[in-house]
Amino acid sequence: MGRVTTTDTASDPGISASSYDTARRRSDQIWQQIAQDPSGLRMLTGDRPTGALHIGHYFGSLQNRVRLQEAGVETWLIIADYQVITDREVLGDIKGSVRELLTDYLAVGIDPERATIFTHSAVPALNQLMLPFLSLVTQPELERNPTVKAELAAAGKSAMGGLMLTYPVHQAADILFCHGNLVPVGKDQLPHIEQTRVVARRFNERYAGGEQIFAEPDALLSEAPTILGLDGSRKMSKSLGNTVMLRMSADETVTKIKKAKTDSERRITFDPEARPEVANLLMIAGLSTGRAPEEIAEEIGDKGAGTLKMLTAEALNEHLAPIRARRAEIERDPDRLWEILRAGNARAGEVAEQTLAQVREAMGMSY
Template sequence: MTDTVADVTPEIAPSSYDAAQRRSDAIWRKIESDPSGLRMLTGDRPTGALHIGHYFGSLRNRVRLQQAGVETWVIVADYQVITDREILGDIRGSVRELLTDYLAVGIDPERATIFTHSAVPALNQLMLPFLSLVTQPELERNPTVKAELAAAGKSAMGGLLLTYPVHQAADILFCHGNVVPVGKDQLPHIEQTRVIARRFNERYADGEQVFTEPDALLSDAPTILGLDGAAKMSKSLGNTVMLRMSPDETLKKIKKAKTDSERRITYDPEGRPEVANLLTIASEATGRTPEEIASEVGDAGSGTLKMLTAEALNEHLAPIRARRAEIEQDPEYLFGVLRAGNERANEVAEQTLARVREVMGMVY
């Protein structure tokens, strides 16, 4: 029997975190023994090329799951670019950059379905019945929605941002995704999706399981801070190392990273977060522990740590960058991958919408 979470609110209580962790642990065990039947939905908003925060935080894990045999669906969430932005920018160019990074890091279009929101009408049509299953207070309580509103610097919430968790539910449920790799901060979105799936089955399908409640797949992927010490890397803040950067550009960025005045290098995430961040990056790039790297650098200071981190990062990213340079020379290939994924996504979405209409009595 699976753990269930009370469906009165998408906010996550400590006991529900525990339940989500138990379900996640069970999925990891299944992946190791027999991943058949698992369908992963993951993706990003196309706001430009990706950086090492994306790579170490999620992209590398997606490739790992794909290679383990988990069926992989990757959404390029172009409609979600306008949830908190008034100026679109070069959406097509951003989608191209995102696709290039996806393929360069190892997402295989022969084993993964890569598609865009805007090209799958039936997916977006699911928003209507799903919206009937949630209340305004439930949506307003979602901590991610509140955080996005604050980050956008706005006092009034737009309708698309308010309903963002429902749109995400449609992303997951249209293709019957049952595994969603997320961090703990995104668990409220997954719980909202579970609530919507449960309520749809109960209200419109007389208890029949039209939609399976998906599970969060939690990992111990590191959080990479911005090089200026900010809580996360952001292209708009210029505190990132982009995957597409050259070795020299990477070195320049790392040299400017914020550290502290202490000469001896130690791994202390709470007391010395900026130094710990560089050690984490070097650790992820080399497979060595941060403590081991800190001990090696010792009294040589932050300059030596920065050089070591830049060299490790450049060595780790070299094959990805070589593949990226090759892929970006053929934009028609990139958009061909996307067209094939959109075709597959449309087939599945139309089948799902047809089933929804059937159980709702809307086939005429």
């Protein structure tokens, strides 16, 4: 597989302004490369299976994954079931969550004939890469990772478990096992990509004598705006119940949007700083229709929040109607879902075994 040429950055996983600017410029170059010739690009991304997905996931990342798939970028999607236990003591219905996640992937347009969809737990060789990779990082480096700190705070825990501490290295294994060289992320996830670059670089230097066993992956920064929770929270969260799920009916969506938080001003304007909740609904309506939120706000004028909510619900329902129709069709054949996952797991397992063999050979452990 062809590899993307990467720019070198400092080994500390913290992201400075200059590092972000470097990642931004590189991301812009990659978008141009995708438009011209996507061959040699292999994207790895995915989700933790904590239930069905919502419109924050859809507008924030799922649409972009389908866009990349359609552009010809080789697509690998990990259902990160092992990562559920990084911050949870009770798993819940993990198999049901995997099923819901897979259903949503297919409904939005992920094509299992062109994408490899697999689970952590079904690919032992991937997880075995954690051992040599952990030898390449220090405890202070892991503790400094801002994303790990944020995950710990979000989980409401004071003590960090071993799996949480090594979370960035597990993500490095996810990306590098399949020689992924492209990872769609938001700015807050850049530290994980930088940690993966560090692992790849150090492995090549320490164990492979400078040979490039692993390419240093690039971040493909998302342009998608963050969708706030309907209660005004920083983001949509299934645990807070402030979401519109992809699987919801049209009536359920209307009910949810009607309860969305706005403000007391009657005239509708698009002002994300001063009126974030109103701007959020305008953004959802805009993303659903392809129109500018400012244009929608001008159209509504002084008709108030009630009109805004109804317009948003109608636009969102119209946009999601074909996705929901496909979802209903997919749900009628659950056996097909597991067949797709087994095929993806088998392919991921083969690739992981090949990569592990490369690693053992480089480390002088091929017996």
